[in-house]
Structure formats: structure tokens, C-alpha cells
Amino acid sequence: MKYHLMTLGCQMNKSDSERVQSVVEKMGFRYTDNEEEANLVGILACSVRQKAIDKVYSKIHKWNKQKNKRNLITFVSGCILPTDQEKFLKLFDMVFTMNELPEFPQMLSQYGIVTPYRIENDFEPEESLPFPKTELPTINLNTITFNPAQTKSKAGQTLILKKPEVNMKGFWDVKPSYQSAFEAFVPIQNGCDKFCTFCAVPYTRGREVSRPSVEIIAEVKELINKGFKTITLLGQNVNSYGLDKKGEEISFPELLQEIGKIGDASLNPFWVYFTSPHPRDMTVDVIEVIAKYKCLANQIHIPLQSGDDKVLIRMNRKHSLSDYRKIIHTIRRITPEATIFTDIIVGFTSENDDQFQNTVKALDEFKFNMAYIARYSPRPGAASSRWIDDVDHETKKERLQILSETLKVHSLAYNKKLLNRELTVLVVKKDRKEGHLSALTEGKIIVRIKSSNEELIGQFLKVKINSISGFSTEGVVIS
Amino acid sequence: MIEQKKAIQADKQYKEINFEVHYIRHLTDTTYVVRFDRNEMHFIPGQHLSVGLANDPQAREYSIYNSNNDNFLEILVKEVDDGIVSKRLKKVKPGDQLKVTGPMGFFKLDAKTINSRKHLFVATGTGISPFHAFVKSYPQLDYQLIHGVRKSEEAYERSEYKNSNYTLCSSRDKKGDYNGRTTDFLRSQKIDPSTLVYLCGNCDMIFEVYDILTEKGIPTENIHTEVYF
Structure with a gap:
């Protein structure tokens, strides 16, 4: 059984998609780039831009037409405005918010899809849904069957879970399927309390909620041990971290400090970034901590x-x-x-x-x-x-x-x-310029390197900058 | 300390609780105060809440209207013609459940200077809400409140303020303390440059008052704004 997931919008949605993929894959689905061969298709939507919303409508109308010809289940999640959510309920089979992700396998079970998850949990669609249930079983692909007769829930309605409590913790407990072997994004905070007039995020993602620091630190440690080269702490207002917990959680600079200590004690070199901070909550402590620890970029x-x-x-x-x-x-x-x-x-x-x-x-x-x-x-x-x-x-x-x-x-x-300076860079991808690789300095300045050796992608190199332009530089590898 | 905080947080459950409506107090045909449970919420006067009906995805932001000494919460709401939440809230009855999140926001008085500095509050319409919270929370406050409205009936709960501290600027009738726009009244006033000024209301008023104040020599760091949109 295959699934296709389309992710629209910002880095936060992309990070969320790593957790969605993890849950779907643990149910036994395999990813396909080709939506035509998928039985489960989903979108992580972005209500923040009209173009992105138009794309959601275009896709769901297409998928709903295809339902006459093949078995297809559709879902939507991500950054969704309440008004869009009400419309999506009529169009998609499943609509859920990110904090409801751990319950996604149970929702899917209501469509008659038998997955190892359903068998091991003896889940019956008629039962009330248990929460939270974040641990998913190991998957054996051979045990998965799809019931072609049933493509709608028993009630024939779009499923939307209503939980007695809003709990991002269940979502953060889901281990993500990192899409890169060397760059990782770690969500530390969700939502926004700032209400900038040009932005809809407070209405799509709700209030600022900080992820428990123990979990963040555990994820960061795991990433360091796996040899990740950059770790980016993510949040709509990343430096507002902890403020919602009124003194019961460490602050953002304290979190950075904890990560800095772990990083500088590690033998694996890596750089830690964070995005996006809000000037309102920027404090001198944040800058002082960055200056103190080498791994904080x-x-x-x-x-x-x-x-x-x-x-x-x-x-x-x-x-x-x-x-x-x-x-x-x-x-x-x-x-x-x-x-x-x-x-x-x-x-x-x-x-x-x-x-x-x-x-x-x-x-x-x-x-x-x-x-x-x-x-x-x-x-x-x-x-x-x-x-x-x-x-x-x-x-x-x-x-x-x-x-x-x-x-x-x-x-x-x-x-x-930077001209003639020797710098450490991280090779991040093949460059658009033929025969070149694209790398980034610690300060995220682009350095183009003449090399076709794609095995260098994900590696730190020492380069000497030999030419520069407005927004990038070129360098030669010296080690 | 950090270890202790981490331990507390690891066990913490995030719960969204409902807030029961006590009653609704109609001030005009289109403006009303909703009183509901406080549920021990800690807030600083001037902050706002996100409020909607329980089980309704729609919610809007409203400044807290009451004193932080009260054991309830109040919001001052103006029914908007094409509004969703303001129309729904207008119909709530005692016992109905609200979904409330917050408090949020940075529109607050400086704790160090509350009792030592002069304050000038300028509001239009329901922008008076955070100033009501200030005045009721800090009885010793040295303040002047200028409230701009179209008609004098919009002088919401005027009796809550001392007459000597409150000026109603009414632009569409002759029943205000000043008959005309708030900005015209302000232009005619002498303002001590050390006054801490707080502006709350629509953006156009805030911009105009901002210019008037800077022309009068008020340093921009003494001007605090909360835009109602």
C-alpha cells in the first residue's frame, strides 16, 4: 500500500511532515512520488497563503473525481484556518490537527483498512477512540490488506477527532522520519501569541506551546550521536520558548545553554541554528550563550x-x-x-x-x-x-x-x-552550476566548490575563498 | 533549578478547560460586557484573551476589561456588522461554556512607575477596555483618560472613572466633554513630556495621535500602542 503526501508552506510544515510520514510509514504504507498509484493521499496545508489554499482545493477536487475509478482515502492537516477547516470537512475523508496525529492510525481503521496497528490493538471502529496512544507497533508489510469495498466511514462522513484536551505532547512524541541524513529540524515550540496583522499563524496553529525541554534535549542528543551536521531549532517564535509555562520550564537561553554544553562535549562537530525569533522576546542572554558555545552557530x-x-x-x-x-x-x-x-x-x-x-x-x-x-x-x-x-x-x-x-x-x-580566508563549510547539495557543489559557512554564506563528488554532500570541508559575488562566494578545498 | 524545571515540565499535562458564562451586560444596542469564570488565571492588566464559544473553531482577541483583583473575567465586545464571533458571543446565556486561551500581550504598565509617573490614556470606542482594567486594578494611578466616541452613549460605564480624570470626546453629537475628534482635543492640550502615554484603538487614531505627541516633544519610548483591528 502506498501513500503520497504533499507539503505546502513553511519549514514548520516541512518538519511536521517528517512526523506525519513516520506515523503513516509505521502503519505499513510506503511513500510514492506518484500520487496516481497511492491509496492514501494527504496534504499538509497552509492557510497562510491564498495560492497554497487554491492548490489544496485543486488537488482535492481531482482526487475526489478519481474516487469513482480507484480506492482512495484523503486527509488534510497542517496550518488550517477555522473557515477552511469547515470547508475541508465536506471535501476530505479526514481532517485533523497536528496534535491529533498520534490518533491517525485509529482514524484510518474506521475506513476498513487493516494494518498491523489495528490487529495488534484489536481496534474496532465502533469503539470510542482511546487517547493518547503514541506508541505504534513494528510493521510487517505482508500483513497489510486494503478493503476495497469501504472507502467511507460507517457514518459516511469526514472523520474529525475531538479530544478532551489539546495536547501537543503526543505529536512531539512521534519520532520523525528525517528527510536528510545531515540536516535536522527540531520543533521546540508551536503556535503564536504575537498577532502580527499580516499573518494568520495565531489562527491556524493557536497559542504558543513549548515542547518539554527533556524531549528536545533527548532528540538533539540522538541527532548528534547519529552524526547530523546541522540542527535547527524550530518555532513560530522560537525565542519565546518557555514563556507559556510561567517559570515551570527552562527559558530559551537556558535551553540553548543545555544544548551548547552537550554539543561542545561531543566529538561530532555540528552547528545549531534557530528560526524564527521575534525581536520582542530577544534577550541579551541568547547572544551571550551563542558566544559561549562553539556548536551554537x-x-x-x-x-x-x-x-x-x-x-x-x-x-x-x-x-x-x-x-x-x-x-x-x-x-x-x-x-x-x-x-x-x-x-x-x-x-x-x-x-x-x-x-x-x-x-x-x-x-x-x-x-x-x-x-x-x-x-x-x-x-x-x-x-x-x-x-x-x-x-x-x-x-x-x-x-x-x-x-x-x-x-x-x-x-x-x-x-x-572573506576573500582568501580559510573557512569550514558544510557541503549541502549539488550546485546548479555544472560540476560544482554548494556549501554553507557557519554563517550560512554560500560557497560554491568545484567538484562533482556527491559523496562530499553532508561533510564538513576546509576551503579557501578565492572569488566572491553579491550573495555567494567560490572556494577551493584545502582539506 | 534547570533540572527541577525540566522535571516539572515533563509531567505537565496541557489541558484546555472551558470557562462558564456568568452573565452578559448590554451597554448599548451593539456593545456588551461578557463576564465569565476566571479559573484562577493569572493576568496582568492590559493583556488580552482569545475567546470563542466552546466547540466552535472561531475565536477572537479581546482585552481583559476587569480588575486583576476580581475573581472573574470580563471582556468588552462591540458587535461587528460582518463579524462572526461578536455576533455569537452576544447570544450567550449564563451557564454557557466559552473557550478561552491566554492571557497574551505586552500592553501593560511598568510596575516600577505605576505609582510615580503621570499616565495619559487615549482610547477610541472599545479601546477603552484595557484602560478600564488599569484604572480598576491600580487605585493609586495618576491618570487622565481621553475617550473618543461617535456618540456620547458610547461612553461605556463612565461612572467607573473619576470625572476629573475622564474626558469624553464625542464627534457626532454635542453631549461630550469635548465636542469633536480626540485628535483635535489633544492638539489643544499641554502635555508634560515625561508623561507615559498609552494609545488603544484603531490604527488611524493611533498614527495621528502619535504624530501629535511627538510634535509636542513626547519621546517615542514613552508612547505605547495597542492596535484594535
């Missing part, structure tokens, strides 16, 4: 979004440019080697030329190594989607262009300083 991603105070107010960012400036000064003072990345939105509702120019000035002042610049587009469910998107498309394009050029100037200036 000298790279900080800190979203600015706009360089204008009024735009920041309209965005409900809860910080001013002056607050942000203090953070950058602290990073430069304590970790002068650190590269700084950011996120910017251009053309946000009512952003005028003067306000945009303040963002240009901010880029000149902060000299980011990289900025992910997005043209504003209203996102369904976000507060700003109720406002007129009054900055025209051409202006947004022009502003994006201006910011990109500004960024390039500063990125180039930084890269020039």
Missing part, C-alpha cells in the same frame, strides 16, 4: 519586517526600530563574527514612500548579510486582509528591487572580507 535570523515605526505599529509587531537597533548592537558587540539575516515586507498596507525609505535606511544601517524580502500580499484570515491593499503591484516590485540592490551592496562588502 554564529548566525542569527531576526525579522525586521519594516524600518518604519508606524508601519511596525500597523503590523502590530510590538517593537520599534529603536528596540530592534538595540538588538543588532548587542549582536555586533557580543558576537562580532555573527552573520545577520532578516525578513522584510515591502508594500504593506498604506506604506508610503517616506516609510519605505526608512526601511532602506535600516538596511544601510544594519548591513544584513541576507534579507528575505517579500512583496506584501493579503493573507486570508490575517487582520490586514480586511484592509485595502493600496500599494500597487508596480510600486511593490520597484521597492523590492531597490531593497535587493541595497542588500547586495552590504552583502558584497561582507563577502569581500
